Amino acid sequence: MNALQPYYKTIEGMKEKGLYTPIRVLESPQGPWFTIDGKKLLNFCSNNYLGFAQDKRIAAAAIKAIKKYGVGAGAVRPISGNLTLHMEAEKALAKLKGAEAAFLLPGGFIANIVAIATIVGKEDIVISDELNHASIIDAIKLAQVKTKFIYKHNDMGELETRLKEAVSVAKTPKSDGTKPIILVVSDGVFSMDGDIANLPEIVRLAKKYNAITMVDDAHGEGVLGEGRGIAAHFGLQGKLDIEVGTMSKAFGVLGGVIAGKKELIEYYRQKGRPYLFSTGLTVADAAAVIEGVKILTKSKALVKKLWDNAAYLKKGFQKMGFNTGVTETPITPVMLGDENLAKEFSARLFTRGVFATPIKFPMVALGKARIRVMPSSVHTKKDLDYGLNAFKEVGKELKVI
Ligand SMILES: Cc1ncc(COP(=O)(O)O)c(C=O)c1O
Known part of the structure; x- marks a missing residue:
């Protein structure tokens, strides 16, 4: 038997349990509406x-920028791929975030x-919220940290208890004689619940x-x-040691950012x-970040529209009797519980012209399981009503409401 065979079996098992994710192909731009399999659908689940x-x-x-610089950086930035565009984008992001520098x-x-x-190793200590993003979890794994504490989601009492334990562990110096770092790390906005x-x-x-x-401010930037x-x-500019972010949500392109003190x-x-x-951002991404910051700095209109749309949507769902969880941001989860129910709900929305993928284990x-609805500032009220109506029909059919 091929050594990879068990993996293929796993896929079959995932399909049976409703955990398999078929990946759809977009045939049009990523907007409030898009086309999949030749069908026009309301886009209700992007981070745009x-x-x-x-x-x-x-x-x-x-x-x-492409006309001026071409498409790519051509090398890792420390060798010969560091463009003025990268530096400009970093400066703009630092200013936007009120940080000394950005990267x-x-x-x-x-x-x-x-x-x-880069800053935490085997003998340091990490204290992390249980609902932190997978990339934080993997980063901690990569750092091979031996002492890690996972505290209950947003539970500040437990965080304090863990900090006391960490202080006690940190009394023992590392093998090089230095004091262990204690790092407290949290998502800013929790991406699956919106709190x-x-x-x-x-x-x-x-x-x-x-x-x-x-x-990790991935879902806070631009929002x-x-x-x-x-x-x-929170009025905490300059008070956080490390701010991480992404250009893949509100900024609409690709890229990650770390902001903090210059040193x-x-x-x-x-x-x-x-x-x-690893090679730096493409020319288009870097130029898009610069322009995105410009737009965000000039006018708050798009941000306001996003929040207005989110409030309208949440009110609509709640009036129908859906449970939207604990969200405090535009992220609007419609809580369903069962994985197969979420899958069926999403499939029925699809037939009604609404694209909203089920969010299930391991996410x-x-x-x-839930359907996480993501409004944007480019949805119209008519779009939102269309989506709400489809949820109402499916919700009744499946006896969720
Ligand atoms: C909280 C959080 N952090 C980090 C990331 C990763 O960002 P990117 O898509 O830019 O790699 C995501 C995106 O899924 C996220 O939601």
Whole structure:
């Protein structure tokens, strides 16, 4: 038997349990409506919060940059691929976030790997929220941290208990004689539920116990703090040690960012392996980031429209009797529980012209399947009504409401 055979069997098992994810192909741009299998569908599940993925101003800026620079950086940035566009984009992002410096990487996943695995090693200590993003979990694994504490989601009482334990562990110096770092890491906005980390309390506790703070603001940039992100939302600019973000959500392109003090960013630039050994952003991505920051800085209209749409949608779902969980942001989960129910719900939405994929294990815990609806500022009220109506019909058919 081929050694890979068990993997293929796993796929069959996943199909039986409703855990298999068929991946659809988009035949049109990624907008409020798009085409799949020749069918026009309302897009209810992208992270394109502000419509930047098709914004004409951003596309024009990317085209202009391509005409000047070509398409790619051609090398890792520390060798010969560091473009003025990269530097400009970093400056713009630092300013937007109110940080001393920022550092662009090829993706948010990679940014979390760099942010954690570059400064934390086997003998350091990490304290992490149980619902943190997979990239944070993998970064901690990669760092081979022996002492890690996972605290109950957003439970500040448990965080304090863990900090006390960490302080006690940290009394033993590392083999090189230095003191272990204690890193507290949390998503800013939790991507599957839409709730927000209690960042002011995390910062207060971390300070009390001399720990380092890190937040992943992937779903906060362009959304919270009038588009400036979670630090601005809580008035914590300059108070967080490490802010990670992504250009793949509200910014509509590709890229990851780490923001913080100049010295920290300098350290990452010299030591971050995925930066040293992986090519920098493409010309189009870097130019799009610069233009995106410009748009966000000039007007808050798109951010306001996003929140208005989100409020309209949530009210609509709740009025019909759907459970939208604990969200505090535009992320709007329609909680269904059973994996097969979520799959069937999504399939019936599809036949009614609404595209909203089921979110299920391993993206969320088993038995906590849902359809995560993502409104954007480019949806019209008519679009939202269309989607709400489809949910109502399917919800009744499947006896969810
Ligand atoms: C909270 C969070 N962090 C990081 C990432 C990874 O970002 P990227 O898609 O840029 O790799 C995501 C995207 O799924 C995310 O939701």
